[in-house]
Amino acid sequence: MNDTLLWYTTRGAGAVSLVLLSAVVVLGILSVLRVQSPSWPRFLTVGLHRNLALMTLVFLALHIVTAVVDPFTHLGWLAAVIPFSSYYRTFWLGLGTIAFELLLAVVLTSLVRGLIGQVAWRLVHWLTYACWPFAVLHGVGTGTDAWSAWLFTLQAICVVAVLAATGYRLLAGSRDPLARERSSFLAAVDRREQR
Amino acid sequence: MAFRGGDDTYTMEPKDTIQDRVRARDAAMRLLNRLTAGAAVSAVVGVGLLGAIGALTIPGTPSTAATTTSTATSSTSSSSSSGLQASSSPVSSSSSSGVAVSGGS
Amino acid sequence: MSTPRLLDGPNPSMGPERFAAHARRLGPLPKGGHGLIDLLGHTGLTGRGGAGFPVGLKWKAVAAASHGAAVVIVNGAEGEPHSKKDRHLMTSRPHLILDGAMLAATSVRAKQVVISVGEGHHAALRSMTEAMSERSEHDRRLMRIVTAPARYVAGDSSATVHLVDAGIATPTTTPPEPHQRGVGGAATLVQNVETLAHIALIARTGAATESLLVTVAGAVLTPGVFEVNLGTPLGEAVQLAGGPSEAARAVLLGGYFGRWLDIADAWPLPVDPHGLRERGLSLGCGVIGILPARQCPVCEVAGIMRYLASESSAQCGPCFFGLRALADACTRIAERGTDPGDLQRLNRWSGEVQGRGACKHPDGVVMFLQSAMKTFGDDFAHHPAHLRRSA
């Protein structure tokens, strides 16, 4: 097998994974924001969010497998699992490993959400906000050799999209129509401090 | 706050019949499948395309697989990273093969 | 020998009966157990907190799920605005309640008894605390007291469990019901204080009690708590409070989750949970409220609806938004006069809200509103535009 082919596949799959992951993050935020229109019901956002998340894992697997089996980088399987254990670009690659593991945790807990319960699922799902920046940094750190203009553009689009969505989510506040009333009632009947 | 209790809700007998909503659901399900399939195809093409762009835009001397494997066996951290710089591969041939492989996968 | 009553003994206004006097008057407390559970089943005693659930059935369910680790909650939260009978009993006959609580604890094999007293019921809290200190070492080790916030939903049994568990007095989703899985996951018996006092007497005599406590409120000469014999006509019970202080229009029977009745229909009704149930009515928590003829029932109902809507714990959307919409529509009718659209909306929203809360708060409110619209049908249909009379 052509090793250079592996190498390009690694990079291509990595870039595609980042784009997919960013799309998944944006879709997740849109679903929290309850975005909808007559031809775009809310379950479409959620369905696409889930499908693309699974797809991200597939391309991430391609990215990792091709990187590991590539004899040139000499990574070894351990580097794919243990962060900062590779000789090759120890730091930047370590970030990728962390991002991968966080994403794995987020996706796996989502698949068994009914078993672990909403609270635990939600806590783990917040890790996305750690996973995505690690993935971006990993891309910047390991990917900016010579084709940086392309990759940079792609990454810039991803970053702008996710930051815009996150910012909007922060500004918009809770979309639960009961959030305010619920917390004020809770404050009125909460007796935990007393006892 | 989105508290609806005013006069506007009075006439809010469901304007859409169940049939309408079932049709909308089925259309959206189809759209979801199409979007997912479209994303999958674009992603596969994207791997090939980005791989090709990578190959096209990396200048430098072509190096063969043989040299990379040989560096790998005697690798230290420094030698492997320097090996990367040198290993940028033949431009035209790998790009076309990259696309071909991605299309097949 | 006549059947003992809850308020036998010293005048309740003299404050809590001490343990020594209580024991001298009533004698030792018999043992609880399966025999008592069967006896309670036979007497047909129902809960006096409002829901009127058969006590024997509830104890049997908790005993079956207990495994020796059940919890008994003595519910003295009394969140019903006009009800005073629970705190009256707690301040005058605390040991009757504690007797009942201990009987419950041995019968369902509980390892914990939690007494929940409504916040702000200072005399009741003091009385129960002192009474607890007079009990035996064994009793005291089992018992503790918590205070429940003065909110309407805090009296709900799941809210009481939530309060004991997490310190937050909001209802939780059922099932699991408290008798299946309550405090700390253990089977939990939530029982109103008056119910437990009845049980303290039933265990001693082996026979059903023949009286109960009611709170007579509203347009009467001397509002207050009275012990009436079962089956007493409602009109006679109102006479205990001196009778109506002016021309009376209607009775609200059973508190805010109860029913409105025209005064003429209400007067001969028997004050008896079973007798009322046969007529499709309920004594609820025992509040008998008298509405004077000079007061506009629509404005009165609108005011109570606003209160009940504001008492939603805002956990379930249909309850919070639905009750608010219902209260707003009632208020519009009260202030701006009848609008046929509003009447239709009241009916439609009532249907949408019913049965769609985690607890029974929305159901109780809808029942209250529907009985009001039935009893005061003409008033709702032809209400003039006028501002709410100051309450």
Place this chain on the structure above:
Amino acid sequence: MTRQLELVVDRIKCDGRGLCAEILPERVHLDSWGYPIVTPGAIPEHLTSLAQRAVDDCPVLALALRRQEIQRRRAK
């Protein structure tokens, strides 16, 4: 008989996202405030997969498919 499934809503968890009514309009519609009203009764065979989808897609895990016999025993 053992496959008689019923759709139940946890009213406290539900925050009115409305996905269930979009996915299963045959059995769920929204009230005036956007919260689901579920048609009572067993879910017919041909709708079970969509009902399961509605359960899986609920963003706050407020929907569940329950065996109906359990419900009936409790009600008794």
